[in-house]
Amino acid sequence: MIPEIGHFALILALGMAFIQTVFPLAGAQFGYQGWIHVAKPAARLQAFFLTLSFAALVWAFLADDFSVRYVASNSNTKLPTLYKVSAVWGAHEGSLLLWALILAIWGMMVSFFSRSIPQVMTARVLGILGIVSIGFLLFMLLTSNPFDRIPAPLEGRDLNPLLQDFGLAVHPPMLYMGYVGLAVPFAFAIAAMLGGHLDAAWARWSRPWTNAAWMFLTLGIALGSWWAYYELGWGGWWFWDPVENASFMPWLVATALMHSLAVTEKRGAFKAWTVLLAIFAFSLSLLGTFLVRSGVLTSVHAFASDPERGVFILGFLAFVIGSSLTLFAIRGNQIRSFVHFSLLSRESGLLLNNILLVVITLVVLMGTIYPILHNAMGWGNLSVGKPYFDFFFAVLSVPLLLALGVAALLRWKKDDAAALVKKLVPALIVSLLAGVLVMLWFGFSLGAILGVGLAVWVIWLSGVAVRDQLRGKRRLSSIPRGFWGMILGHLGVAVFTIGVTLTSIYSVEKDVGLGAGESYELSGYTFTFNEIREIEGPNYSGTRGIVTASDGDYSVMLYPEKRTYFSSSMPMTEAGIDAGLTRDLFVALGEPLGNGKWAVRLYHKPFIRWIWLGTIIMGIGGIVAVTDKRYLRMARRKKATAASVSSRGATA
């Protein structure tokens, strides 16, 4: 019964999406006020029905309703409750429902927080969001219905044991909030082009939405990386897998978009570029959705692949982006801006920043799809993997970080070279010193000097930027939150860079065979293999090793495990990790070697937590920026103006 309600709600949501699209867009085009006002209620109703539908699916999982095929394939009675819920988005159909739900929620939020935006614009924005919704809802109802029924088996299969983890339960929703959230600035960009003009106000409206989506995407990607590290047992945190790249590319372009919007808002410049970036960012989101579900690329993350489904997504992708880019081709010339700025100015700095981000994105894109191209040309199979991406990313991030440090200091329109250089020289000295210090402490490495030096460069110059802002301000609160958001974002990047540099260069790993009581010394820590125990969990059994790691003063117990889940024969590792701010100790359990010994892998990973710490700082920066009072102030002023106008009207 409930799954049928869920299915019906899905159909109703599709109906709402149609209403949300057709009437507002036509109304905006031809001036029918009544039709324009349909947008907000339709968006809210769509969100309501999708929430209902989603709730029905969650219920089906919690009630172990195996007559629903999706539930039977991804859950079973012994699955812990938390994972029954997260199993809802664990595979193709359910994750699509989540996608559609989150899109509807963003649309609903736009409908609530758009009081300062003219109705025509809001109508168009919601209409565009409606088109995307229609695509996903149709896709689900026609090819990937999560509510399909089957004759109920007694027991379901299982949620892939890899996904039975808190980090991975939270990762997709967070990621989708970001991915999908980029549809909002996209919709704003299309709406502006449809309206035929683009001004600084448009940029101001788009910014908080872009920052919010960016923030979610940052945290979503970080969660995935952190999860991979502690769950997969090989100490890695990024593999440049096609699906990882599919989430990273929108992030890169969203970062460029955030900065471009700042320029458009403050100076009215870069209008056409900003629109193009908004289209590009969301296109990459849709492309990512395509890559993951169509089977064109091999990936550990890929959902069940199906060329027929792939054709649908590709067609939808081609339609949405193709139309957007056609609109851009036609209207692009009208929305251009010709704003003057000097070679040495913040505008130039941000342009350089955006160029580098876009080039990095293109490199990642090319590396990801090159195997397809290579095969399509008849040259055979090819793999493009970590060595390729690591190399180019490292090379391109050098000018990016250099520019990052400088750009925050630059003044709008025109800056003074001499004054700037005076600020940069101390930064250079401090950065080199930091690099040398690191080298003395950890060991010789040019890469380390470069990486840490660049990070310190950014930190120092961020400090200078703060000092400059504070000078001549009576109150701290007169500095807009957007500024602090920027500083935090940049500091986050610096912290991230330090983590990546130090852990990539100075990590130590060793595979040893240890028997009970035997030890091995690694990077100043003695790892002692105490004993092995058999363990039982709710839906698995396994072995647990008890290892002590000690460096003389400090001692910690680690519990690496090997589990076999009843549902699949796939053995899983749970690593024993001692997390620390300056280093992680990591132990993974392997196979018994006979003669009482076990294979263990020992890791010492310096500063690896700084990688995710950096992303958290970036995320906080995003939140701070979104809550900038200037966005709220404008809404308040508009309301006051409207109120005074209407009161005058009443008395007249």
Add this chain to the structure above:
Amino acid sequence: MKSLRFAIPLIIFIGLMLLMLKGLWQDPKLVDSPLIGKPVPDFSLPELLDPSKSVEPEQFLGQVWLLNVWGSWCPECWREHGYLEELSTRHGLTIVGINWRDETADAVDMLRRAGNPYTAIGVDPETTAVLDLGVYGAPESYLIDKQGIIRFKQVGAVTPQLWNSELEVLVKRLRSEG
């Protein structure tokens, strides 16, 4: 015209979409073999049913033969065996097997139950010959000509469809070669 530059993103996008469309009908997991057109790598494996004898590619020079990698742990191989038997009896195709990473008892049992299409079977428990052949899964088969050159590789089972569409013609052609 100045505004033509705004059409550039669209043009690039169309190119990308065409590429993706082509990509949908490719299987990224089917790896081409670099050994096509090269002589079959040398190996000397003990014969499954008589370990005192050895199985070597030189023994099959002068005829067109199929080298089939299989194991009793591989469900697809079980299904394939019946058809291979038909190929060897009805079409007179010489089939040489390599039993990969298997227990002798299990392999013999499988032959008894699923049929034995093989003229000879080499045993490779340690992935020595199989590695040289560039095998990455079972079943895989190689069609080898009279000079000992690999002319065709099939990843996956040899099926009636494959025989009818490609293999039969190829075998005939190779047999007619000098």
Add this chain to the structure above:
Amino acid sequence: MKDKIRLCKRLLLLLVLLVGSSAMAAIETYEFDTPEQEALFKKMIVELRCLVCQNQNLADSNAELAVDLREKTYEMVKAGKSEADIIEYMVARYGDFVLYRPPVKSSTLFLWLGPLLFLAIAIIVAIRFIGSRQNAGADPELTDEQLQMARDLLNKEKKSP
């Protein structure tokens, strides 16, 4: 065509089920003669692809074929073979697909030079853009209508509290 695809999918399922790539790190306790050998081994198993897996390198995979290939790599490293030897060995049997660091050849020229090309094009576009904005004139002229609109808005602002 459809049959081929179905066949391939079944094979895929078969391979994944049997020689299944698992999440478990594969841990072998190899001994090496020199640290250089160990470093070479670690480098090779990270840069070589596990062919039966869904995009994993030899180091991370527990598939049987991966175990065999790691063993072979270890043997070669111990025998003093160089990186080039090992790569040649693997490529001769499995093709370029087995390398995560794509070889530089005519078919991958665009892959390796592309980034430089993108950067060059981007910089040229940027320079031309900045250059054109150097000469961008004074602020845009307002039409009378726009001027009146601006006046009205500013008046409204003054009147509101």
